[in-house]
Amino acid sequence: MSAHSENSSLSAKLHQATEVKSAKCYQCGKCSAGCPLSTEMEYPPSVIMRMLQTEDLKNDRKILKSQTIWVCVSCEMCLSRCPMEIDIPKVMDFMRQKSIAEGLSNPKSKNIIRFHKAFLDSIKYTGRLHEISLVADYKMRSMHLTQDVMMVPKMLSRGKLPILPEIIKDKKKVSGFFKKSEHTNF
Amino acid sequence: MQKKIGYYPGCSLEGSAREYNESVQTLAKAFDVTLEQVPDWNCCGATAAHNLNKVLSFALPARILANAEKAGMENILVPCAACYNRLSMVQHELGKNESLRNEVNAIIEADLKCNLKILNIIQFIQMFISDFVGDKQQLLFNKKVACYYGCLLVRPNDVLGFDRAEDPQMMDEVMKSLGADTIDWPFKTECCGAGLSVSRTDIVGNLSGRIVKEAADRGAEAIIVACPMCHSNLDMRRPAIEKAIGEKIDIPVIYISQAIDMALGKTQKETGINRHFVPVNIELKKKEAEPQVVIEKTEEK
Amino acid sequence: MARIGVFICHCGENISATVDCEKVAKVASEFPGVAVSVDYKYMCSDPGQNLVKEAIIEHKLTGVVVSACSPRMHEPTFRNACAEAGLNPFLCEMANIREHCSWVHEKGDATTQKAIDIVRTLVEKVKRNEALAPIYVPISKTAVVIGGGVAGIQAALDIADAGHKVVMVEREPSIGGHMSQLSETFPTLDCSQCILTPRMVDVARHPNITLYTYAEIESVDGSIGNFNVKIRLKSKSLDEKVCTGCGACIQKCPVKKIPSEFEQGLGMRTAIYVPFPQAVPNKPVIDRKNCTYYIKGKCKVCEIVCPTKAIRFDQEDSFVEVQAGALLLATGFDVLKTSAFPEYGYGKYKDVIDGLQFERLASASGPTKGEIRRPSDGQIPKKIVFIACAGSRDPAKGREYCSKICCMYTAKHAMLYKHKVHEGTPYIFYMDIRATGKMYEEFVRRAIEEDEVKYIRGRVSQVYEKNGKLIVRGVDTLLMGQPVEIEADMVVLATAGIANQGSEELAQKLHVSYDKHKFFSEAHPKLKPVETNTAGIFLAGACQSTKDIPETVAAASGAAAKVVGLFSNDMLKRDPLIAIVKKSPPPVYSSCTGCFMCIQVCPYQAIDKEEIKDRNGNIIKTISHINPGLCQGCGTCVAFCKSKSIDILGYNHDQVYAEVSALLNE
Structure with missing residues (x-):
């Protein structure tokens, strides 16, 4: 088995990291049929599974460069209906992290990634999510400065946007997790 | 009787979904349930963590669980469906995988037992509220409603398993007990677009649009939800929804806890419905004293 | 003085690839009492068998050890060869160095040594073997056929036509089974009832067949040749002899x-x-x-x-007992209830039905007289969506196996619909089309090309009702997972075929093995497809695994041939490997102390008591006695006998002890 070598296929790496075996998929298409986002994906979930099965490096790259993995919102409809109980949400999580690690993330999906990053950064410093800071940070990253500005006064007037963040007492510990996560892998 | 339960509100209930928090607090107060917050709780990491960083996706929820365990809590109420899902999944995975649990324990410097009973809002209502509504109900929820469960409350079913995965019923049961007529519809567990709200508002418009339109087409006068993400997408994203489906629909979106509060006759301030983008213009009928029911012994068929 | 011949088989390379056969033969030749030891490439071939026969004559052998495959494979072969050369067949033993050695170990000295050890144990045993004679038991030439579907009908008629008595037991009030429910059959589209009903009548009229309907197996004991079958006749609340079937009631x-x-x-x-x-x-x-x-x-x-006063309200269940030489299981199958698939809305929407229901809709004798009308409002559907594999190939919620018949009947359903409703459009969501029978692929092509059935390669995620239509949401995987949405009037689910209700209970009553899906197991998947592991009990049709009609009928005739073969002898020849109570000369007579523990533990009720009397008829001692016709040689009594008075012929204490010692005292 070449599962441990750097040259091994994405499918083998997936199996090693998550125990999900792409060979279990028999291409019935139930995941793609129920996926609410399949129309937004260039490769619906069943096609991703097929590409993994080919163990072709070209296909592996296509997956990591795809929008599919970022458009997936982990709604888990695929897993709940898969006759083979293949954990596709887990596959998508793995692919996203792999895609970032290899610097292959899809340019068209950069806003989705920016948002996730802004979200995590927000937690990093305060321990909790502060929505104004998150959105402001996201706007700076995405340069979508005017997006949703119409919502802000409405949200403020309804008390939905506290100006000051809540900061937890042990914020050092939480930011410590971020540091540890950089050199831990499981 | 004084009842006490651990409480993890989560970040959005402190911000954009604060009315959900308010309505849960109102509900708990009305039924003498003390909600004791998990000490010094942090964000669960939500979608972002499990999308980008597997370690954080375990460590963040694990610290919450550890803090709750340390405070001696047995049950915790997690009203946000996303937080409920993350906490339940992490407890489940760590509970069955000892080596992973050890690794996570090392990071968060704790010793997790993974034995908390994590309750979502509907389970909380079933345990502490439903049986005691009785005379407290002042208004009849005499409306046709669409109960919308979303994804994170019911899936994955083999772990969460509090209701069936297809066509769940428990929220419907609660609403029926308040006098509502719940519609039978196919989109109870379809996705609203969830965390793409800000980054891909167009997608959220499409997905949430389908849900709102289907509910309206089938004559629902309100959509009942149990998740702040679903609420914000269906309520605050109405412009994107209207753009996607090309029509204006003013059907309000109400948290299940708010719906009970309303039936109890609580004020707008107590229920928090004044904070919604789509106005909740629902007039409930006064509940009349129940007529004495005389059960006649009829001959068996 | 023992003169043992040892014959080491290479089994092509099956054994010789890991075992040094020449060395085994050489070492064995030096074992005490071994007169000749040779190796050969294929011992079971003609020249190989001749090697054994010639050695028996030439070396005047008193015993033979064939060191080759499992005795289950070739013991009869070599015992026959020995008999032909004049050696009692029970003086021939197999040393299994294939399954027990070469197949399960790597090549090496240790493997060869293990083969040598195995041979040694059998040499030691065979030295102590005794010549035995087979025993004969009479056969009751009546077969009990359980189940009156097409499998049972075919088997019963075949056996009865061969001149033997058949008792057919059917659970339902009528025979006919699922086949009587079907409309037309693939791939010829001939009418199912037209083929079947004459055969049903043949069963009822056949002089050799006794038919019990509304009846179930209560208990079975005995063994091959002599089963005792107790049948419960459920009360019909009617005297059948008086009833004329006029139908007034x-x-x-x-x-x-x-x-x-x-x-x-x-x-x-x-x-x-x-x-x-x-x-x-x-x-x-x-x-x-x-x-x-x-x-x-x-x-x-x-x-x-009732004009003939045939109604009997106080009638109770009654029982009949049948002495049968063979049992034939033909209990058929059932279909999976689709409540496991709430996303398809079965049970919730009236117009979502299963394949068997569609058969009734399409049948001329059905509730709509053969017109395709949907159950909810009787309208003729303009679009029908057929969903294949509803529960088959689905470990998560259904069954992991392929039900095998659905691809064909779904093609047939779509075709029948198109023939009856010309303007209608049938769609079939499928994963693979498995059309492997004679004229099957041609049939499916005809559905696609001539009847314009729209095959969509992909699955359905959800079916829901809106404005009187069933919205079917699915995917076309041949178009890169493109979503498909069809507004259908009716949905037909090709539900998985599953083991029939009560099959597990019946299997336990009959001591027949069954698989994890509760289908009955055949004795060998290739060579004994209609036998069960219990001698004298045969099986046919879909009780074994889902089968179509041609396969079912073929299996039924096969099983019938096995029964007829068994009945072609008056006596059943059996290996004498049975238990005996050891006797000794007076005044001891037997070491049996008469505790009769053996009587209690014998699973076959084969043991009773025997009185040993003196010349005047006074009882000296009462000991156990084993009936050779009933004993199956299981050995339970041997293990329970405190005074070691019971032995199994061919496996007595001395022989087994010698085998074990040969391993230990190398």
């Missing part, structure tokens, strides 16, 4: 709204009923769960209108 029965099992719930029946007009026997039974008289104590309309 059925017409007048006031309870008319019971969903008919035969019509799969699409039609109604009365409380006193025959399942369908062509039923055999065509005499009614009263369904006591739904009959007003049995529920409320009054009604009796049927009794009043």
Whole structure:
């Protein structure tokens, strides 16, 4: 088995990291049929599974460069209906992290990634999510400065946007997790 | 009787979904349930963590669980469906995988037992509220409603398993007990677009649009939800929804806890419905004293 | 003085690839008592067998050890060869160095040494073997066929036509099984009832067949050649000898709204009923769960209108016992209830039905007289979506296996619909089309090319009702997972075929093995497909695994041939490997102390008591006695006998002890 070598296929790496075996998929298409986002994906979930099965490096790259993995919102409809109980949400999580690690993330999906990053950064410093800071940070990253500005006064007037963040007492510990996560892998 | 339960509100209930928090607090107060917050709780990491960083996706929820365990809590109420899902999944995975649990324990410097009973809002209502509504109900929820469960409350079913995965019923049961007529519809567990709200508002418009339109087409006068993400997408994203489906629909979106509060006759301030983008213009009928029911012994068929 | 011949087989390379056969032969030749030891490439071949035969004569052998494959494979071969050369066959033993050695170990000295050890144990055993003679037991030449579907019917007729008695036991009020429910059959589209009903009548009229309907197996004991089968005849609340089958009772029965099992719930029946007009026997039974008289104590309309006074309200279940030489299981299958798939809306929407229900809709004798009309409002559907693999190939919620018949019947359904509703459009969502029988692929092509059935390669995620239509949301995987949405009028699910209700219970009653899906297991998947692991019990048709009609009938005739083969002898020849109570000369007579523990533990009721008397008829001692006709040689009594007075012939204490010692005292 070449599962441990750097040259091994994405499918083998997936199996090693998550125990999900792409060979279990028999291409019935139930995941793609129920996926609410399949129309937004260039490769619906069943096609991703097929590409993994080919163990072709070209296909592996296509997956990591795809929008599919970022458009997936982990709604888990695929897993709940898969006759083979293949954990596709887990596959998508793995692919996203792999895609970032290899610097292959899809340019068209950069806003989705920016948002996730802004979200995590927000937690990093305060321990909790502060929505104004998150959105402001996201706007700076995405340069979508005017997006949703119409919502802000409405949200403020309804008390939905506290100006000051809540900061937890042990914020050092939480930011410590971020540091540890950089050199831990499981 | 004084009842006490651990409480993890989560970040959005402190911000954009604060009315959900308010309505849960109102509900708990009305039924003498003390909600004791998990000490010094942090964000669960939500979608972002499990999308980008597997370690954080375990460590963040694990610290919450550890803090709750340390405070001696047995049950915790997690009203946000996303937080409920993350906490339940992490407890489940760590509970069955000892080596992973050890690794996570090392990071968060704790010793997790993974034995908390994590309750979502509907389970909380079933345990502490439903049986005691009785005379407290002042208004009849005499409306046709669409109960919308979303994804994170019911899936994955083999772990969460509090209701069936297809066509769940428990929220419907609660609403029926308040006098509502719940519609039978196919989109109870379809996705609203969830965390793409800000980054891909167009997608959220499409997905949430389908849900709102289907509910309206089938004559629902309100959509009942149990998740702040679903609420914000269906309520605050109405412009994107209207753009996607090309029509204006003013059907309000109400948290299940708010719906009970309303039936109890609580004020707008107590229920928090004044904070919604789509106005909740629902007039409930006064509940009349129940007529004495005389059960006649009829001959068996 | 023992003169043992040892014959080491290479089995091509099956053994010789890991075992040094020449060395085994050489070492064995030096074992005490071994007169000759040789190796050969294929010992079971003609020249190989001749090697054994010639050695027996040349070396005047007193015993033979063939060191080759499992005795299950070739023991009979070599024992016959020995017999031909004049050596008692029970003086021949197999040393299994293939399954127990070469197949399970790597090549090496240790493997060869293990082969040598195995050979040594058998040499030591065979030295102590005794010549034995087979035992003969009489055969009751009656077969009990359990199940009256097409499998049971075919088997029963074949056996009866060969001149043997058959007792058929059917659970339902009529024979006919699922095949009688079908409309037309693939790939010829001939009418199912037209083929089957004459055969049903043949069963009823055959002088060699006794038919018990509305009957179940109560218990079975005995063994091959002599089973004792107790059959429960459920009360029909009717004297069949008096009833003429005129049907007056059925017409007048006031309870008319019971969903008919035969019509799969699409039609109604009365409380006193025959399942369908062509039923055999065509005499009614009263369904006591739904009959007003049995529920409320009054009604009796049927009794009043019966011109021959055949109704018997107080009739009780009765029993018959049959001595049978063989049993034939033909209990058929059932279909998976699709409540496991709420996303398809079965049970929730009236117009989502299963394949068997569609058969009734398409059948000329069905509730719509063969017109395709949807159950909810009787409209003719303009679009029907067929969903294949509803529960098959689905480990998560259904069954992991392929049900095998659905691809074909779904193609047939779509075709029949198109033939009856020309303007209609049938769609089939499928994963793979498995059309492997004779003329099957051609049939499917015809559906696609001539009848314009729209095959969509992909799955359906959800079916829901909107504005009187069934919205079917699915995917076309051949178009890169493109979503497909069809507004259908009716949805038909090709539900998985599953083991019949009660099959597990029946298997346990009969001591027949079954698989994890509760289908009965064949004795060998290739070479013994219609035998069970229990001698004398055969199986046919879909009780083994889902099968189509041609396969079922072929299996039924095969099983019937096995029964007829068994019945072709008057006596059953059996290996004498049975237990005996050891006797000794007076004054001891036997070491048996008469505790009779063995009688209690014998699973075959083969042991009774024997009185040893003196010349004057006074009882000296009472000891156990084993009936050789009933003993199966299982050895349970041997293990329980405290005084070691029972031995199994061919495996006595001395022989087994010698085998073990040979391993230990190398």
